[in-house]
Amino acid sequence: MRFGVVTLFPEWVEQLTSVGVLERASQNGLISVTGFNPRDHATDNHRSVDDRPFGGGPGMLMQVDTTEAAIIKAREALPNAPVVYLSPQGRALNQPLVQELARLPELILLAGRYEGIDERLVDEHVDLEVSLGDYVLSGGELGAMVLIDAVSRMVPGVLGDQASAEQDSFAAHWLDCPHFTRPVDYRGNTVPEVLRSGHHGRIEAWRLQQSLERSWDRRPDLFERKRLTTTELSMINEHLSTLEK
């Protein structure tokens, strides 16, 4: 999967493929990240890339012509890519949207700086606005990098063990279960017996039970729009009966 990022800091976002899982994926040709810098299209001798907002008010906006020139360059390089604009006004990024985006062969991410971009550029070039959450950052680059990481994990072959992509808790909608590794006894706290039983059926059931209990205790909102299986229902009822005691 090919990612294009329109950003004033291309060297920063291109660092994504120099560490860890994404480095290997990039070396294996499974993903690529290319920056497109509006500053490369600046013509004035100050190479300015921002401009003043009509109507006054604090802050600047990204300049229309240099930003659009970079978007056009990105669209020429990635002709089949939808353009995703990272902004606090966007659709909340979640695992279902990540999985939707992972089906694309290429994607262009527009990382705004300052107070964002001119609305006419959004109307002309943006296919989807996406928000990481309800907070304001200095730019869209961190959002672009988070999105690239989450989407890349869904690209076949990027994660050594494809099962771990599916098992990721949000891939299965619930919060993740607790995890344990050596030593068996850590400061008097031991690993739950079931995980060392070698009984995979019981281990899987224990993990689902733990995920459900954590989800119930920490994120009850996850139960609002989810239909539970009979197994999940009985596990939650068991948990509730222990809470009521």
Ligand SMILES: COc1ccccc1CNc1ccc(C(N)=O)cn1
């Ligand atoms: C004032 O900044 C902007 C205003 C408008 C657009 C982009 C920016 C760049 N900053 C961003 C970007 C995304 C998110 C998010 N929540 O996804 C947070 N901040």
